[in-house]
Each structure stands twice: as structure tokens, then as C-alpha cells.
Amino acid sequence: MPARRAVLASAVERLRAAGVASPEHDAAELLAHVLGTDRGRLVLVDEVEPRAVTSYDALVARRASREPLQHLTGSAWFRHVELAVGPGVFVPRPETELLAGWAVEQALALDEPVVVDLCTGSGAVAKAVAHEVPHAHVHAVELDPDAHAWAERNLAGTGVDLRLGDMATELEELVGTVDVVVCNPPYVPLEAWESVSPEARDHDPHLALFSGQDGLDALRVLERRAAVLLRPGGVLGAEHADVQGASAPEVLSRTGRWRDVRDHHDLAGRARFVTARLAR
Template structure:
């Protein structure tokens, strides 16, 4: 079973590509690095891969080929400057969400003692990134799903983030009118779009984190009402949405008359990605 590193990776890349994995070269290298306890950049220093390692690698490649998420296989995801533990039962954070987190960090970073809420925190990715980059911020987070909440507990351990188990629709009554920045990556996929969702997400991410009513905007409507209650006058909210919701998601905020500066933001691929708004004074 042992073999040359280059040959093993080449075979794995072919297997993953045939299975329809979007990034076979990256994933094959990441899996081998994981098995060997090294990094992708240091794989070039490896020539021979022993029997046990080769067997572990083959097993992981086979699981990735049936579209088990890469991060579930390695147990790790990276988000901005922080490392997260992830696995079954929690939404794997996506790189595009880093832009939303960056917006929240920029908004809160301009304040002396900002109060920040991360609603629908999932793995705790956004809350942990904000706490990491803004040590002076008071960061609170909430997650409804008990399994995802357990992952967030692990990831936020050792930080000053206050994590609660609860619903974004009812959480943080005690902070009403005092919050400076609310950030949220809610579920936003329409139920009818089931078939179009990537197998990694559809079959492995919790559905509570994915789907949100017939048009995908149910959670964003709840967020709009909740943010209006929790924010101080002039406070801001930002929420991720699907790229097809670049007009519909901002319209949820604009229609109520409670918000100013309602605007949409594009991701690095120039797709509509998140909406922000300021509570009218």
C-alpha cells in the first residue's frame, strides 16, 4: 500500500475529479497533509508514504469522493485568522462569509467599547473572529441547534464571547436598545432549491442552517424585526444572503421604513453576498 507521495496524490486527484469534487488537487493534498501531520506547503519534502498512512489516505479520499466535506474529514476549518473545530452537526464556515465578518469588525472597530451580537453563530466562526481581532469588543453569540451550539462552545472556549443557546427571534431581550453591531449568517436557501444545493452542504450540513421558507427570506425577516429591537439608534446590522437575493434581501429592510443606508455588498467573485442597514435615528 505504501507508495511515492506524488503517485498517491495523482491517483487521488483523478478519483476526486471523477467524483465531481470541485477542488480535487487542493483536497487531495490537504488530506495527505492531514494524515502525515504536516501542511500542504511542506508535502514537497515527503517522498515515501508508509503503509499505514497510505491506507488512511485512501480511506479519506474515498469518503471525500462520496462528497463528505473536507473539513469533516480533517476536523478543522479556518476563518479569517482563527482555527475552528467542525464536524457532523454544524455548518462548515465558507470563505465568502469572511467578508461579512470583516464588515462587522470594521464597524465595531471604529467604536470605543462596541457591543456586538452574532446571531445564528453556528460553529462560532464570526464571533470568534471578531473577538480575536477586536479584544476590546463585548461579543455575544446565540445558536438554536443544540449540536451546533456544542461545537460553538468548543470553539469559543477561552474567549470572552458570551454564548447562549436560543432563537434569534427571542434572544438577548436584556440587551434591547444597547447593541452597536449585529451580524448574522442565517439560513437563506428556498425550500424549492433543494436539488441545486451542493451535496456536501445538502447531505452533511444541518438543514436548520440552510433552508428558510419558500423564498429563503423567512429568517432575514425575523432578523430585521429583532435587529430593530436590539440595536441602539444608529446601530448597524449585516446579514449574508444567496447570490440570487441581491435585491430581495435589501428590500426586506427597506420596506419597513425603520432603516437607512440599506445597501448590498458583493463578494470577491462579484456576486451579491450580504446586506447591511443602519437603524434610523
Template sequence: MSSRRDLLAGATRRLDDAGVASARTDAELLLAHVLGRPRGALVLVDDVAAADVEAFEALLLRRAAREPLQHLTGSAWFRTVELAVGPGVFVPRPETELLAGWALERLAELEDPVVVDLGTGSGAIAAALAAEAPHARVHAVELDEQAYAWAERNLSGTGVDLRHGDLATAFDDLAGQVDVVVSNPPYVPLEAWESVAPEARDHDPHLALFSGDDGLDAVRVLAVRAQVLLRRGGVLGVEHADVQGDAVPAVLAGAGAWTEVADHHDLAGRPRFTTARLAR
């Protein structure tokens, strides 16, 4: 038996030394996962059995090597939905919940809206939209085969129309009929390889991370493809890196068909996503 308090203190020090920013939180989440109880219930635990300590140590070693926490627990929460995640799929980030929230506000304004999630990855945005806007018809597409398999698992039974394909050519059958297009595309410049956190660089699919020399290749494709899919007056929302708060709006403004181009900040005050309306 080992003391829960001592276990967590030691684990926090090890993760902190390994460069994990949320060391204490991750240690608690891993122990809670091993014990099969909510993180908040750890205060009720005094001692941890030897078998559980061994399992915790194994996960701790992997986290210290910067394997994503969500890969170790097998799940990630996104707004109101819990997603299965693991190797081969981009782990959804809390910042993206703001883009999903914007899309939900737009869908709430419409009676029978059609929404498309281009490059759905794990299916996070599409799943959240289907759960929180049941009146909407939700469509999603993913190119990467491994990511598609995760999305298929997460979107099963949600009513989302999931397709395996390229966001640049998907949904010809919906041309001119879509009210909202939303996307969290790849946006990391190739030259920024070394600056990407190991959890993402070494474990997220590169197709979901990198997008040309300036990180804007996918955004340029979206600026064109969304024009095909949206009805006149429909809206587009695109996530981007915090250093692209001017660059992404400039891409849309330069595409010629977009009005009301605006950038939005996340809760930390950093540029996070751009929205625009297709000219009427």
C-alpha cells in the first residue's frame, strides 16, 4: 500500500521535471483513471493498493515521455460529449470549444439548418453540434484513414452524415445548400516543427497539424470550398493559431466573396478563430 498523498506529490514532481505544464492535474487524472473513479473522489482515498500503484507508475512513465494524457486514458471531453481518442487522431483542444459555440449560436438562429464540419478528425465539433443542436442536419468529412476510424466510432448513433474524403472536394451534393461551414484545419507552418509541443508533434497526425510553409494552405482551400457549399448569406468559421489573427482574415478578405470578416479571441485573449459571411 502507498499513501495517495505521497504518490501524487512524487508524480507531480516527476511530470513537472519532464516539462508537463499541468503536472498536478495530469497526475490526479491518471490516478483517478487507474482507480476507476472521478478525479474529485480522490480525496476519499487514503491508501493505494500495490497493483494500482504499479499501473499508475506505468502510465506515469509514458506521460513523462510526453505521450498525450488522453491517449493514456483513452478519452477526451469536448463541450458536452466524451470522445474516444488514441494514436492516429488529433486530440481535441478546449480552445476549439469556442468555435463550436459560435457555430451553435448560428444554428440556433435557423429552423432547419445544414452544417458541415470540414476535416472533422475525432468528430469532436460534429458530435458537439449534433448533441446540442438536434434540429440541425450535421455532415462531416475526414481524409486520414486512422482519424476517420475514430470519427466513425465517436459519431456512431449521433445522426451525423460522416464521409471519408478530402475537404477540398467533399459534399458536391450539398453545393449551395449549407448554412454553416466550420473547420479546425491544420495550420502549423512547416518551419515551426521544433516549436510544437511533443504531445502534438510526436503523436498527433501530421496531416492535422502542418499546412505548408506559412501554415495557411488549408485555410486557402477552405476559403474556396466553403463558397461552393454555402448558400448566399451562409457563414464560415475557421480556427487558427494565435499568431494568425491577421493572416487568416486577410486570406478570406482576399478571396473576394466574403463579407463581415471578423477575428475572435479565446478566453486568454489570444486570436483563435475567424468568421465570415458569403456575400449575398
């Protein structure tokens, strides 16, 4: 039987040659998935059975073709919760965990917070908030039926109120009562098509990626809807592209409806999300 180190080394080289950004990590994750263990326990494996090697080679080939790692394993971790993901839903990114953390902090400061996650996708942010703030009343909205089906699966048993619909019109019964609106909207400009990684461009739903010529069309809709849903003094948090560190906050500032408009950086120092408070 081939040695685990040799199997991994071969996979790493294949993924590196294919341009995969994290070949060592992905090779280990896939082998752990095939063996029914986790990356931390791979060191306990000395040899890999031929049948497992065959299954592993097939997954490595798919990853080398730039199919998302999470589609191959069927799951993604987001903060402290695990999500089922696959074709038809946007794979949650680590950067969005910071936005979710902001929403958690805002909700924890209130006795009975009402939190709305618009463009929920897989349900990642809504599930994280419900998990970390069990006394929160969490609502989530998703427009795409395929993504909604994944969110329905991920949010089952969490108490989150999930709706299939347009963020511009849903949750009319909550108008003027919401404490926190959080959203990871589509924000890639149409002209940036070629710059999007193959994993996202070829596998994530385009509805979750692209948003007009400047990438801010969805944020403009979000700004208007959040201003209606939030109570006076309620807060809004929205992710954006790293090149929108000035233009995204301006969408909020220019309306005159918001105060304390502030942009936040991710752990790599890139502009990542904007927050604001609805003026009284």
C-alpha cells in the first residue's frame, strides 16, 4: 500500500500545478474526507489502501479542475457552525465571519434582539447568529430557490424564520422593529468577470456574485430596505469588495439616513464591510 506522505505529496504537486491557491491544505482536507477522519489525525495514518487512493485521485482531479473544495466534501465551517454546501449555493468565505461576528456582538448587547439576514445564501450568517445568540429572534431571506433549499437544510431546527423572496419586499410585518440587519450581498462588478476565481465564477450562482456595472446595485437596494426594517437607532452591516472601501460607505452616507457610517478591514488589512446606524 502506498505511504500517506507519498499520496499527499503527489496530490499537492497536482493541485499546485493547477493553480489552486492552497494545495497543501486542500490535499490534506480531501484525504481526510476520503478516510473519514480530520486533517489533524492524518499523521496517525501510515499507509492508504488502494481503494481509498482511487477515490482520492478522483477528488484531486476534480479539485485540480477548480471545482470548489467544499463542493467535494459537501460541507463548510463558518465560525462555530457547519454548513452543507454544494452546487447552487454560494460557498461562505472566511472573510464573512468578521461581518457575522459584528452582528453577533450587536445582538448580544440587547435583551431580545431582532436580527435579519438578507441574501442569506446557505444560511451561514443567520445560523451563526442563532447559535451564538440563542435569545435572538433571527429572520433570513433568500431569493434564489436553489440556494434557499440549502439554507432550509442548514437552518432546520435552529429557530430561524427563513423566507423565500426578494429582500426589497420581504418581512413587511417587521417594518420599524428590527435591531440588526446584516447582509453579504452580491458585489462583483460585471466588468470584473475575468478577475473572479474559477471556483467562484464557474461554480457559485451568478445571482450571488454580480451586481451591476459598479457592483453596488444590491447595496443600494439593501440600504433602502434596511432603512425601512430597522427601528430608529438600529444598525446595518454589509460586506463589499476590497476595492469598495470608499464607494460602499458613500452609498449610505449620501442618503442622509445614516450616522456612524464606518468601514471595517478584514484580517489581511483589506476593506471588507461597512456598518451604520439608522438616524433617529
